[in-house]
Structure formats: C-alpha cells, structure tokens
Amino acid sequence: MSSPLPLSVPAPQPLWYKDAVIYQLHVKTFADSNGDGIGDFKGLSSKLDYLTDLGVSCLWLLPMYPSPFRDDGYDIADYYSIHPSYGTLDDFREFLDAAHARRLRVVTELMLNHTSDQHAWFKEARSSRDNPRRDWYVWSDTDDRYSGVRIIFVDIERSNWAWDPESKAYYWHRFFSHQPDLNYDNPAVRDEMWNVMKFWLGLGVDGFRVDAVPYLIERENTTCEGLPETHDVIKFLRTQLDAHFPDRMLLAEANQPELVRSYFGDGDEFHMAFHFPLMTRMFMAVRLEDRKPLVEVIERTPEIPETCQWGIFLRNHDELTLEMVTDVERAYMIDEYAHDPVARIYLGIRRRLAPLLDGDRRRIELMNGMLMSMPGSPIIYYGDEIGMGDNIYLGDRNGVRTPMQWSGGWNAGFSTTDPERLAQPVISNPLFGYQAVNVESQKRSEHSLLNWMRRLIAVRKSSPVFSRGSTTFLKPANHRVLAYLRTLDKEQVLCVYNLSSSAQAVELDLQSLAGALPIEMFGRSLFPRIGELSYMLTLGPYAFFWFKLRRF
C-alpha cells in the first residue's frame, strides 16, 4: 500500500476547478464561534457539514489577512498571517484540514496589485526616499504621469495619485487612496509575492482568486490596464506554481470583456477568469424576457484553452457591476433593478440576488438553473442559496455582506454577542429578515429554496456535460425561450428556459436528434421521443427543463 497523502492536501486531481461548484463566503460574517460578533475560522469549520450537504465542492474565502478594514479586508496589512478577529494560523490550518477531509477545496484571496497604507512595506517606503522599500511602490513628484488613465472608484476618488506628506511625493493607486499600488517593475516585489503564495500553498490552499489583475504595471500613454508586462508577471507566478504545486488554481478578477481572454494566455497564465458579461446579461435577459442578450454574449465569448474554465456567477460581494456594458444597457439595468438611488454605487447596483428579483422564487430558480447549466464553473455567493436579503443603507458594499442567517433566533444564529456588537447588523426586514429567511427553517421544508438548491447542484454534478461540454444554441422563433444543447462525447443535455412571466409554447428544431428520448433530469420523467417534426414544449412562467437525451 502506498502511504496516505497528508490530510491537508487533497488527492491530485488535475483540472478539478473545471468541475467545481464554488461557494464564496466572508469569514467575518459567516459564523462566529467565540461570541465577539465577528465570524471566525472555528465558526466556519463548524459549518462545513452544511456546505458539504449543500453540495458545493470549493470554498472561496474573502480576505482573511490582517487589515485596517477600510476596504473590507482588501487592504492587506500583512500577507503572512490571519486577522486576529478570525482566529490564528492554527485555526486556519484546522479549518483547511477539515475542509479537505470533506473533499472541499479552498481558494483564498490574493491582492497582488496593492497593499494597505498600513502595511509595513508601505510604512517603510514612505519613511524616506532612500528606504530600500521605496521602490516597492509607484512614486512621482508630480501628479500628471499616466494622465488619462480612468479612475475606478469615480464616486470617491478624484485622481489615481495621492499626496504623501511624509515623503512629500505622490503615490499611485488605482483603487482607494489608502491602497497604494505595488511596483511590479521591481523584481523584488514579484519575488516577494511568490513567497506569499508559497506560504499559503504550503499550508494546503488550493488556489487564489487574484484581485485587480489588469493593473499591475503602469506605462505612459497607455490605459495602464492589461499591459504585456502585466502578463509577464502572471506568467512568472504561474510557472512557479506549476513547478511546485501542480494541481493548484489561479482565478483572475479581470472584468474587461475585450481583455479577459488574454489572461488565460496559452494556458500559461490563469486557470480561470470570471465571466462578468454573462452575469449582467442573465439579469438583462430575464427582465427583458428575451434570450437575445444571453445568446449574444455566449456566442461572442472567445474560445479558451482546454485546461481553462470560466467562473460564472450571479452575485458576489461587490456591486453588480455595469462597468463593461453599453450606456443603453446600463441605463436599462439601473432603471429595472435599482429604482432606489441608494441601491446604486459606482457603476453598479449593491443588491443581493433575491431582492434584485423581488424575492420571486420562480425567477430565483430560473437564474440559478441557468447558472448551473451554462459553460463554466458556477459560483454561489453565501446566503443566496436561501434567498437572503440586503441592507443598502449600510454604506459601500457592506449591505450585501451581512451575517449569514442560520436561524430565526438570536442574531440569526450567527453570533451569541449583543446585536450592537455584530460586525454587521443582521437583516431584519419582514421580507428578507432572518426570522423569515434562514437555514434552519429551510432545512425543515422539503420545498424550500435551500433544498431546491441542493437538488439543483446534485443534478448539475451528476453529469460532466455541464462543466466540460460544448454549448450549441437552438434558436426557436419564440424569443422568450432560451434553449441550448450541452454535449460531451456521447452525452447530451437539452436545457430549455422560459424567460417570461407568462406560459410559453415553443417548437424546437431537434431533427438532428431524432430518435433520442428526453428524460427530465429532476423528476426523471420520460418525455415523448424526438421525431422528425418540430419538438413541441410548453413551459409555465419562468419554468425550465433539463433533459438528458438517451437512445434506447
């Protein structure tokens, strides 16, 4: 017998991320074990059975590092430890072992582009112009270099340069002014970041979601986004990763549709990247009751290397970004999904899935059904599996980062502390509040959204066709019906969705599949055999079918 692998390292399984169902969560607001009002790794560990039961296969953790929390942890003050509120490195190791024991992969955040201005590196860098760390950041005596480069947080920042009174110079920041950009023209920075990665990979982390990828390098007279030198940095890190940790994964946060393909390289940069345009157009299609935006975006999606995968999602911890859509599309989305101006932030909408869909169970199911059958690895944002609400009055994007609603009891079962001490207040409105929407009550109801999501994920995982198959759109005359065929070798699944609020009849041209027997995948019901004529289906409002096509 060969010796068993260390507990914290799952059995090697190349391309595991292509079949993953990812669950994104914030340690801070998931489960609090010590009653201090802040979630922690011990709390998260105690909820791993819940996540296993839900059926997800990978956890993506929001930043867990020491941080002044001026950007909810994305402003890192120390890359080599855990924020004390979340526990210790040992707590993290225990969590990682427990997750791996349940065959759950764990992906953490990696902020390559910038640090907190409270990071020791920046403190040293600004301490004097001669400090050895000075060149770890991007400095200038004037604020007119790289003029014309867009400002990302336009609501808050007026410039990409901020004045440092200590060293009397400007420093470059693409995000908040308290997040100075690292200088990747300095090889020492690149090497140090590989050290950071090695540290966490050595502990057993399965991959990184890499934040703000396009902005690593600056050059005059460019957009300073996605420059060739930025790709060189990524390739360096990927080469190191493959050499030392061959089955780990890098997931890129890069949302410019025209550039995102480039971050896959020739399979030698990122393993995964988010498909932001697909997310926006799923919302658009359902509100328009028209498949057009979805079909367009999938058909325009470039091919990616065989070893790569899209990360697809409905919502996440940030605003529903409308940065990369046209003005017409943005205006439509704002009008339809953000009537209340408070719900708007930056170029997007700070709402969770359920409130965006007016709590309409049918539309929530439809959207999740599409998510689980589209090409890519689906990502579920914590709480969306039970239809949690949000609080748009909390400032920034905190309204979608409120405590997980475990029960209808004290603090929604999240923490035993006094409500006033919670890291974020729990949602308590009558529609989405924890008394109405929580895990405990939904577990008890066979037909709850939670149990429906469990079945959905189970059906998704029952066939590799969803994660690895090709996608061919059928284009029936009825534009309110979205239909596509997923194919992997001899396995075929037909997915049909009614995007509208009224019942629809549709005729599908399935001549090429004549003789196949459709078996509805949730109830295993047999449907009439496909013949030479158009295949007629009727779908109730927002209903959908997944048919496994069998030949007997």
Added chain:
Amino acid sequence: MAQDSVLSDELLHHLMAVGHVDVLVGVPTLNNAGTIRLVVKAVHQAFARYFPRDRTVLINSDGGSNDGTPNLVRNASADDTETLTVSHSLRTVHRISTPYHGVPGKGNALRQIMTAAELTQARAVAVLNADVSSITPEGIASLVRPVRDQQYDYVAPVYRRHPLEGPLVTQLIRPLMRAAYGWQIREPLAPEFGCSNRFVTHCLEQDVWDSELGRVGIDLWVTGEALAGSFRCCQTGVSPHPATSSRTPFGELFGQIVSTAFACLERHATYWIGRNGSESLPLTTPLPSSSVEAPATDGSRLTEAFARDLQNLQSVLEPILSQDTLTSLTRLAEKQGSHIRYHDDLWVATVYEFLLAYQRGVMRREHIVQALAPLYLGRTGSFLRQYSSAPEAEVDEALESLSREFERLKPDLIQHWHRSPR
C-alpha cells in the same frame, strides 16, 4: 371574425412567437425590390437607436411581388441592420414577411398589418411607404413616439416640400379635407402614418376593407377616420418629401383619389357638417430644415388642356355644375390659355358642386369624378403660371388663402348637402 380570413396559419405562427410588442412597423409592398432594403435598414436603425428597450417587430405584407421583395426583407443581413448602428436593440428584433390574401391593393396589406398589431397588442404602430428610399430612422421614430410616449392615436407626417409641388394635394385634397373636417392636416394622402392600438381596433371594425375604398383609397380613408373619430391626432415632420413616380396613369390616379375623398366625406358627413372653421394639429417634431427646390412647372400646357376639354364636356358638366359656375368656366375657357385666371372662389364652388353632384348621384359617380379632372388641370395651370416664380412664402400664403376660401364657402356646401336627396 375578420381576422380569420386575414391571417394565414404561417403568419399566426410567427405572431405567436413574437408575442406582445411595444412597437410594430408595417411595410406594405408590391414589387419594391429597388427600395425595400433601405426601408428595412431604416426600420432596424430606428429600433436600435430610439427603441432599444422595446419589443419590436417589422411586418412586411406583400401583395405578390415577383421581383423578390419578400426575400430581400427576410434576408436583410446583419450588415444591413444592427451592426451598422451606433446603438443596439436590447431585445430580439422580429422581422416577418408574409403575403396577404384577397383582392390586391394596399387595403388588404394594411388590414393584415393592423390585425397583426391588434393581436400583438402593439402599443404603437407605424405604417411606411416601401416605395421610397428617403425614409430615415428619425422619421420612423417621429411617427412612433407621439403614440408611444404622448398617447396620440394618429400621427400624420409633414413633409418638407416646395409649395408648388403636389398640386393635387395643395389645390384640392388638403383644402377640401381641412374645410370639411375642420383640422389643418397638411398631408392627408400620405402613405405613412403612426397610430395607436385603439385606432387600429377602430379601423378593423369598419366595413371598408372589402370595398373599393379599401382597395384603392385606404390612405385617405385612414386620415378621415382619424380626424372624424374621437382620436387624438397630431402631425410630425418626417423627412423631405419622398420622390415617388406613380405607376398609375394620371387620369386613373386622379379618379381614385377624388373618389376616395368624396366617399370619405359622404361617410363622415355627420361629423363634418357640425364643424366650423379649422384648428391646427399639434406638430410633435419640427420639419427638417433642409431646403427644397421648386419643381419645373408648365402651367400653360394645363390651361390649354382645360380650355380644350371644357368645350367637349359641356353636356357632362351641365347636370353637375350650377348655371353660374358653368357660365364662369365657359367664359374662362374662351380666353387664351395664358390669360386664364381660375380664381379661388370659382375653384371652390366647382369642387363643392362636384361633391354635391357625387352625393346626389346625378350620373355614374366615376364619370362625375373624371369630369373634374380637366377643371383641376385648369385651376392648377392657372395657379402655377401665376406663382411659378414667386417666393415660397408668397405661394404658401396663396395656398392658405385658398384653404380659407374653402372654409368660407363651406356653409353653402352644407346648405345644399342638406337639401340633397340621400
């Protein structure tokens, strides 16, 4: 139901797929291969630029073209439509080309388009002329928007054209319709219009579709129905007047238009008899400011034809015209062509007396209408000779004066109308 005979199964099939729409644009066609691609392109650009969020459909109702018009509509490529536009329709843009059944003519095409509009519950409908290449996305939008956004029921186009152009409209149909209906509509014969679903439903309920009016005079009838019904009407500047070359000979065309005008006035008598004076219609989009050239005119040839034909028509005109009018016309015809001045009051009296004769049925109605043609040529020739080199404003004022004359003499028409046997 009328719809049963208008809708083919194929069209019904298409409409089921289209579902409810916000904007429906209808294009009746018959051998329009030369222009239809431009029209379809303009429609799609209008959808993309001005109605990107709306549910839209283009319906081409074809009368049996043998030049491939329907295929050109169906196969309009993406290059012809969306990718050329700056904007982009958020929704699927449906495009249907379907033959209509029954008697050939625009009436059946329009009936099919209106039936489709009713079934799809179109909020706003625009009907376009497939015979022109000058239609613009802006013009289409200006026909749709007043219905969609301002709750108008009927939108008539206003063309930027020289006042000496289109004398059948300026000398006869426009002032007659204005005086009768009491609304200052500039283009009562326009083949393009916008309308609401309420107006569509009203039109479909009328018994006009299988009649001669439905076959050849549908444009004017639509205008009359809008003005005479309780509909909110407006006008909108669309584009320079399209240069069309009618395939119908003048005599036949004149007969069709005047017959339609008289038939409409007969149908709507209960409405217009109670109207005095005239009101302007709101102009929702100003006219394009492009300049237009005066048409080349030859009034002398027309007045000479008038003088010649009047001698031959005496026996036909006697039962139609009053003695005073006929005498005045006879004296006029005796003059040399270049000295003929067919004044407004005499022209208005002529038209009204023809209308009364039509109503009384003093002879076969088509003969009455045909007999008006040489008099129309005389009046037109006289007007053109008098104003051919006049500034536009002066011609406009002369036309306005003519319209006022029609209004001034309307009481005489009403007085005799009441006396006429029905």
